[in-house]
Amino acid sequence: MRPDQRGFTTIQYVVATGFSLLFFVLIANLLVDLYARGAVRDALDEGVHAAVPVSSGPADCEARAREVVRSIVGGSLLRLDELRCAREGEMLVARARISLRSWLPMVVPDWHLDLRAAALPEP
Amino acid sequence: MTSRSERGFVAVEWVAAVALLLLPIVVLVATVPVWAERRHAATVAAREGARVLVRDWPQSDPGRATVIAREVADAHGVESDDVRVHVSSVGAERGSLVRVEVDVRMPAISVMGLSAGAWRFTAVEVRRIDDFRSR
Numbered sequence: 001m002r003p004d005q006r007g008f009t010t011i012q013y014v015v016a017t018g019f020s021l022l023f024f025v026l027i028a029n030l031l032v033d034l035y036a037r038g039a040v041r042d043a044l045d046e047g048v049h050a051a052v053p054v055s056s057g058p059a060d061c062e063a064r065a066r067e068v069v070r071s072i073v074g075g076s077l078l079r080l081d082e083l084r085c086a087r088e089g090e091m092l093v094a095r096a097r098i099s100l101r102s103w104l105p106m107v108v109p110d111w112h113l114d115l116r117a118a119a120l121p122e123p
Numbered sequence: 124m125t126s127r128s129e130r131g132f133v134a135v136e137w138v139a140a141v142a143l144l145l146l147p148i149v150v151l152v153a154t155v156p157v158w159a160e161r162r163h164a165a166t167v168a169a170r171e172g173a174r175v176l177v178r179d180w181p182q183s184d185p186g187r188a189t190v191i192a193r194e195v196a197d198a199h200g201v202e203s204d205d206v207r208v209h210v211s212s213v214g215a216e217r218g219s220l221v222r223v224e225v226d227v228r229m230p231a232i233s234v235m236g237l238s239a240g241a242w243r244f245t246a247v248e249v250r251r252i253d254d255f256r257s258r
Contacts, residue, residue: 016138027148031156034152035156038160041163041199041200091191091194117195117198120178
C-alpha cells in the first residue's frame with residue numbers, strides 16, 4: 001500500500017455505512033408512519049360506524065375514534081392535534097389532524113396529515 | 124499492490140451495491156402499504172354502498188349507493204378516477220341479496236407520488252334483505 005492510500009478505504013467505508021444506516025432509519029420511519037396513518041383511518045372509520053345507529057351521535061363517534069387511536073397508536077409516535085365528528089349533509093364525517101413525529105427531525109420534518117372518514121347514519 | 128486508477132474502488136462499488144439493494148426496499152416500503160390502504164378503502168366503500176341499499180329498501184337507488192361508495196373511497200384517499208362501482212343487485216324482494224362491487228386501481232409501483240403500472244382489485248359486499256323487513 002502506498003503512503004497516500006493509508007486509511008482511505010476505511011474512512012469511505014465508515015461514511016458510506018453511516019449514510020446507509022441513516023437511510024435505513026428513514027425507511028423504518030416511513031414504514032411506521034404509514035402504519036400509523038392506516039391506524040388512524042381505521043379509528044375514524046370505527047368512529048363513524050359507532051355513530052350510525054339512530055340513538056348515537058357525533059359525541060359517540062369522537063369517543064370511539066379516540067379510544068381506537070389510543071389503543072393502536074398510543075405513545076409519542078403520533079400527536080392527535082384535532083379530532084371531530086359532525087354531520088355534513090346526510091353524511092356523518094369524522095376528521096382528524098395528526099402529526100407523525102420524525103425520528104430524525106434534523107433530516108426530515110414531522111409529517112402533518114388531515115384524514116377523513118364518512119358514513120351514512122341510520123334514518 | 125493497488126494501481127492509481129483503483130483508488131477508492133472498493134468504497135464506490137460498495138456504495139453502488141448498497142444503493143441497488145436499497146432501491147427495491149424503498150419501492151416495496153412505499154408501495155405495499157398503498158395496496159393495503161386501497162384494498163381497505165374498496166372493502167369499506169362496498170360495505171357502505173350495500174348498507175345504503177339495504178337501509179333504503181324497497182326504494183333502493185343504485186345511483187345513490189354509487190355516490191356513497193365513491194364518497195367513502197374518496198375519504199380514504201382514493202381518487203374518484205381510480206374507483207368503479209357496480210351495483211349488480213338491489214334486492215328485488217325480502218330474503219334476496221344486495222350485491223355491490225367496488226373496483227379500485229392499484230398502482231404497481233408508487234413512490235413519493237409517482238406511480239407506474241397498475242392492476243385492479245375488486246371488493247364485493249353481499250347483504251341479505253331481512254325476511255321480515257317491512258316495506
